[in-house]
Amino acid sequence: MLTRILGGLVIVVAVVFGAFFAWQWRGELPPVTANAASFDPGIVAKGAVLAAVADCAVCHTQAGGKPYAGGFPVKTPFGIVYGTNITPDRDTGIGTWSEAAFRRALREGVGRKGTHFYPAFPYDHFTNISDGDISALYAFLMTREPVHQPNRPTRLSFPLNWRPFAAAWNLLYLRQGPYRPDPGKSAEWNRGAYLVAGAGHCSACHTPRNALGAETKSDRFGGGEAEDWYAPALDAASPAPVPWTVDELYAYLRTGYADQHGFAAGPMQPVVLSLRKVPDADVHAIATFIASISGPRDATARKRQTEGALAFAAQRAVTTTGIAQGGTTGSANTGTVSGATLFAGACASCHHSGGGLPISRPVALGLSTPVNEPDPTNFLRIVLDGIQPPLGHRGPIMPSFSGALTDPQIEALADYVRTQYSRGGRWTNVPAALAKMRQQQTPTMEAP
């Protein structure tokens, strides 16, 4: 009896497994020889814009490497996945891929030979890209310089290194596109929503992910993680003290600075840099869509929050004389240094509101998003590493304080800045977050 039950179970498992295996099976698409000269320059230019919106280069280029030749390590909770070579090299790149194979890759996450990709490649977003735009992206990539650079194998642990697992993931989480416009909204809003959902894949970082690494659909744009930075919420939960408007977002995405929010930092720097290749109209469309989902819905509430935040920031703004009167607490002799003392000596020369500065003025700390985020990660990152423009580019510079200040000093400073410049309540997890960051390797700048 028992053997019959067991035997039956084995058969059922085998059948289910076999069915799954057959279902996930994708055949090889025939190799082609594409002629770079055959692509229409206008289509290639359109593809260049989409590739900039998608910022393909960031994950498909290693530090100091040739563009699109792969090798960049994408850290995931499951291991490291390396960006692949997407230059038209026939041996190591996508030189033998037909447009049909490229479309299948973007829509279904399957390579030309039928291999499933890992969702670190955001095909769950690229599936939203229209047929015409996929053709343009294909034309753009096939006209790049072919680079012979073999792909690096992924470093995932068993059983995730078995690629059909990605097919099971698709069954759960992949909803194939393309994007369908919302007829109730303006053409510009729809353009923005399309770019954000598809090529831009904004929610890939700005949405929390579940245990299987999929975006939590019910909390889209609710704030996530990117390269060890906190990617703030873009929806109603946005931590920005002044709710984002179209104009502020447009300025931020276009120039990297918005005067009521501050500078782009961390992984947003390369995004802003890449958007320089994107026309004003498309950047404005993205700003239009994001602003429509960000902050309070109701106009009165938005106005009230804006006025409240500006008044609070103005009230807390430090003048140099204010520091002289207010910052004397704490003594170096006791071994504990007060956050106010450290702020006065280390931060106030730039973060004060009186007089001029020979450099770009930082945003009032009361309006700063990192200071007002529920999570201290970005604040601590900026204190430790500063804000550095990519090598060879101009930009705002905040120096690194990782050597100047000890951990207890940074904790005291974080406490002071948070209570002084935010109404969000004290951060409770600063020591743990700081200790974790100190163990991570300091980022190195990329060669220009």
Place this chain on the structure above:
Amino acid sequence: MTVLNVNGQQHEVDADPRTPLLYVLRDDLKLNAAKFGCGLGQCGACTVLVDHTPVFSCLTPLAAVEGRYVRTVEGLGTIDKPGPVQRAFIEEQSAQCGYCIPGMMMRAQSLLEKNAAPSDAQIREAMAPNLCRCGTQMRILRAVHRAARLMTVEIERPMREAER
């Protein structure tokens, strides 16, 4: 009173705890190697080492360095007996106006303590926070390479002599 360890010597300093370390070094201790450039952490002329790490002393309050090990160019050697980094900068004639050089030397010192034979790219990356407006960057690069060799020779020579 704040107790400060600079180049291995203890000093008692009577200054407001918020005072930048740079002012204490120059005005109270008369150690004038570190220079005031911008006061905003943008130029690196004030670079000194705190616990072996380069910091901008113009943005480091006195209170933050009590009980920690501060090093300045005065600690690298003397006029009669310059240290390897100082010798390399002299031999390569790296200084034009010389204002940035003390900061450059301290950052080079810290790099070479962590990496005995840095590549050109590693030197450029490490030295990036320090600016020179005269245009002596190429000579500074050569000086750092030379200092790396001098330091290695200085370690190896006594070892070779001991072996004989």
